[in-house]
Amino acid sequence: MESLLTVIIPAYNESESLEFFLPKVIEYCDLNNYKLIIVNDGSTDNSKDLLSEFKYDFLNIINHKVNQGYGGAIKSGIKSATSKYVITIDADGQHHLEDIELLLKEIHNHDADMIVGSRKGQLSSSIGRSIGKSIIRFFAKIMMDIPIYDLNSGMKIYNTVLAKRYLKLAPDSMAYSDIIALAFINHKKLVLEKTIQISPRKKGESTIGLHTAFETLLAILNIIILFNPLKVFLPISIFFIITGLSWGSYILLLGRGVSVGASTLIITSVIVFLLGLVAEQLSAIRKNN
Numbered sequence: 001m002e003s004l005l006t007v008i009i010p011a012y013n014e015s016e017s018l019e020f021f022l023p024k025v026i027e028y029c030d031l032n033n034y035k036l037i038i039v040n041d042g043s044t045d046n047s048k049d050l051l052s053e054f055k056y057d058f059l060n061i062i063n064h065k066v067n068q069g070y071g072g073a074i075k076s077g078i079k080s081a082t083s084k085y086v087i088t089i090d091a092d093g094q095h096h097l098e099d100i101e102l103l104l105k106e107i108h109n110h111d112a113d114m115i116v117g118s119r120k121g122q123l124s125s126s127i128g129r130s131i132g133k134s135i136i137r138f139f140a141k142i143m144m145d146i147p148i149y150d151l152n153s154g155m156k157i158y159n160t161v162l163a164k165r166y167l168k169l170a171p172d173s174m175a176y177s178d179i180i181a182l183a184f185i186n187h188k189k190l191v192l193e194k195t196i197q198i199s200p201r202k203k204g205e206s207t208i209g210l211h212t213a214f215e216t217l218l219a220i221l222n223i224i225i226l227f228n229p230l231k232v233f234l235p236i237s238i239f240f241i242i243t244g245l246s247w248g249s250y251i252l253l254l255g256r257g258v259s260v261g262a263s264t265l266i267i268t269s270v271i272v273f274l275l276g277l278v279a280e281q282l283s284a285i286r287k288n289n
Contacts, residue, residue: 018091
């Protein structure tokens with residue numbers, strides 16, 4: 001019988017976590033007739049040797065020769081999946097396996113296209129990560145209307161066909177989690193959120209922190225420009241023209257004539273607005289394609 005779900009785990013130097021977490025995942029997938037794909041993303045520890053010891057019909061191990069990034073690893077897993085749904089979980093053992101069934105029921109009952117496992121209200125593993133996530137959420141909500149809270153949750157369940165369609169829009173980096181959700185939302189797919197539980201990391205160390213926030217912000221800005229460029233260009237244009245008119249009016253009222261600086265700001269505003277219109281047309285062409 002064909003599996004309804006494929007569990008995808010990207011792993012980079014997570015041998016310590018996989019040693020205790022993987023047997024539980026294998027037992028769970030075997031019991032529920034789920035497929036399991038583990039992507040060893042060019043690990044430099046003994047992850048490859050450890051994974052080679054597990055041999056099951058429902059288990060597919062993909063070994064990247066070099067590290068391709070968190071998003072790159074998930075992409076490899078999704079491309080290899082054949083089930084109706086795919087779900088991603090982290091290799092550090094923080095996700096609860098019972099939440100897999102919870103999200104599967106949620107996406108099936110609501111005929112949704114993506115369900116995000118939300119960690120809202122739960123403490124982050126570090127202050128740095130918490131600050132980084134807050135910055136990302138704040139910036140994303142300024143740029144667009146987002147119906148979910150936990151954009152960068154590593155536990156998401158997707159419709160496999162749609163996931164494969166939008167993979168090219170998402171980066172290979174840690175920003176993948178945010179961008180793939182934004183891609184679904186921007187294409188008017190039904191994206192919902194369901195609260196899940198997370199446990200503290202027991203083994204190994206996380207490489208995620210403030211340094212990934214800037215990278216993610218750039219990726220979000222890029223995807224907004226791709227889908228709705230006027231969201232970026234129009235506020236900038238309005239800022240320049242208001243500043244220019246205010247400055248120019250003040251100088252004019254003082255009897256000093258027309259301000260060169262104010263005129264420059266107004267012209268800049270017009271140029272930015274025209275660039276936004278061009279970007280909007282290019283965006284429309286991309287969408288049609």
